[in-house]
Amino acid sequence: MKKLLMLVVMVVFLASCGKGDRGQLVGVDGKKWYPEKPYGMTLVPGGSFIMGKADDDIAAVQNAPAKTVTVSSFYMDETEITNSEYRQFTNWVRDSTLRMRLAIIADDEGLTAGSGGTGDFAFVDANNQNPTVWEQYVIDNYVGLGETGYEGRKLNWREELIWDTEDIPDEYYAEAYDSMYIPFEEAYNGKRTIDVEKLIFRYSEKDSEGAARNPDMSRKDFIQTKTINVYPDTTVWIRDFNYSYNEPMHNDYYYHEAYSDYPVVGVNWEQAKAFAQWRTLYHNGYVRKQKGRDDVFEYRLPSEAEWEYAARGGLESATYPWGGPYAKNDRGCFLANFKPLRGDYAADQALYTVEADSYEPNDYNLYNMSGNVAEWVNSSYEPGAYEYMSSMNPVVNDANNRRKGVRGGSWKDVSYFLQVGTRDYEYQDSARSYIGFRTVQSYVGTDVTLNASTR
Template identity: 25%
Template structure:
């Protein structure tokens, strides 16, 4: 099938992703040669030389191309025999139009324009990481969160405009940000200092500040977590944070072009998510069941089994925040496979800070303020900043040893001669497929040839091919 950019997309199941090596390819080629008559062998040998020369001399071209036709393979199904880790769900891979839909009345500029990405299937936590789960990590490792450490002014001022005065020592103490209800009516919603307070002693163990604890909150999402704190947990758990594309794809729950994880019906918001019900920041009537954070899984899951994917607390992703990233992606006019975001952060409103994208909104989101309980909503958050409405969930990717390009007999053979591709997959091979196999070998590509009909020698030729999957993957920092 083709996406809206005219790019050929080949969505394949787990059985189509294969790794092999050059020795196996030589065996396949020897087999193909043995099945040709003398004249065919001569023409085939000449073609091998021509293809080898063209592939070696062809320069790499990483520049954007219009109407690209290289197929993209996507891992959709969970690999056979791979068990779902406890507390996680399988998110099938697919093709995503990332960003706000045109009919979303709350969409902000940095959520547009939509652009096409492809995401492999992966495992994702069904809920946000809880206090009890984080406590186990801290107990085993002795980890100390950023909010519990002494503040390093020399490091902090790197993220501030030059000549910013140092705050008083009474403020420069370990702590975090807490929401405080304003005592008088708020006129300017752009001045968030009216409802945020730096609270010395607030951290994940004391989510509401000194005097509060985790008794009765074991199943609540852990908060006051910086990016570094989230990465430390991921490393311990053998997982990583989701990319923004993975997060948004999972949040949609199998639905296409919708505003919320459940569709487009805003009237059922209070039944589906923990947000600010009333007029922010003065009046929260609690019609959704909670006036602050809620225990995880207090609301129905989306189509993929994810609870609280919007509302409750914001969630870290591993992508840098760049306000122009979506526009740049559209300008590139291509489809990225498993994108990891921009190479560096850029926010003209906060140029000195290094910020990551956070997603999902929180219990503080309201229609008259941020309305970030939408799947496309995104916000920037500095690496060392922790608040009482910010947590995270983890993912566990599943990767085959090699990604593939699907080459079928009904596709234009010119696709196979693009030497920039990662891997070639040749389906139902006939004699004419042999040049493609040679092209892949000469360009250091992987190739898998399905069983040709009527040739028992194929079994020997295919020895050494292995279907291997692995969980995990290094996070992109």
């Protein structure tokens, strides 16, 4: 009997070692991961640089004293986010809004997929006749418990939306379609357009720093849901300038195909952050369909230090992304789109903005880091921030400070604001005809630093 018991114990022990680790500490097998360069981005190798004013502070602002800081590697958009790229965002919000309205109507009317018309846009879970144990558990315990009662329910993205009024299938679809447009009495020259006030994007944001510094508080206290109207404010072209005829830019700049490759403007700081959140969500929607792949690292606005480091392109103490100290090359051509020669806007071959990939890129292959449009950064504007911020991946972002950093200067600015060390700000809920943005994504993987060879 004792021999039989020992044999059973040995079999169980050997079975526990069946993975071939021979009883050694080998770690838990994870998913294979390979760094993937996001489309349209370039890798900025981390390193140290002297942040702040390289020349005399001619404006005597004294808000950017020279300071050596170090930043980690990251990917950055090669160009400012264009109208075409931002339209992908607003179109996605538009489509998801219509799909949600169709799904709610189908739910209220008891319509299901296969019944045709609006029923084909019913919530996916409404058509799931054989849910798994886990899916049923989630439906029973989590779905519909939020503010609207529809949280957690999946929209049907397989069906193509119908935008041609001649093809609308039933009165329910007509009701949802009509709700997306401005009323007939507000139509201009008989043309009804999408009611942009309906284009709302919701996302959740966690205050990790606040949670880390207040460990006794509940996790939910640091999670905030944001509700953002995502459509750019096209009226900025008129409101930013008095006694100036800019109606054509107001009417056509954002939606017309002629301006697709121009930088989006009229986007405030909150909208720029919402775009970055959506980009993460959209990318993960694809990644999660690929078995065995981790989520992507989130897209975000760059910190002020990351932006300046990238703008310098590896040139130490340069005035501009191309070096300097002049804004012209050796042939007398301007190197950026700004306000030269005491207001001769056309001297740089551009009156307003230009295509996002105009002029020569810097040594990190980044276009228009100076000029064209100024760019939002994910840092609050504090005049004395350089004095107390960390020298390692510095960022100062106070939620109570509504002044957010704007860097790089724009088509309407003089050359002082194009200098890579110049700091500026705008209020986070303000949109301007001369402010856009670009996004970054942290690089994680094999160590990549600019000055690794000097160690």
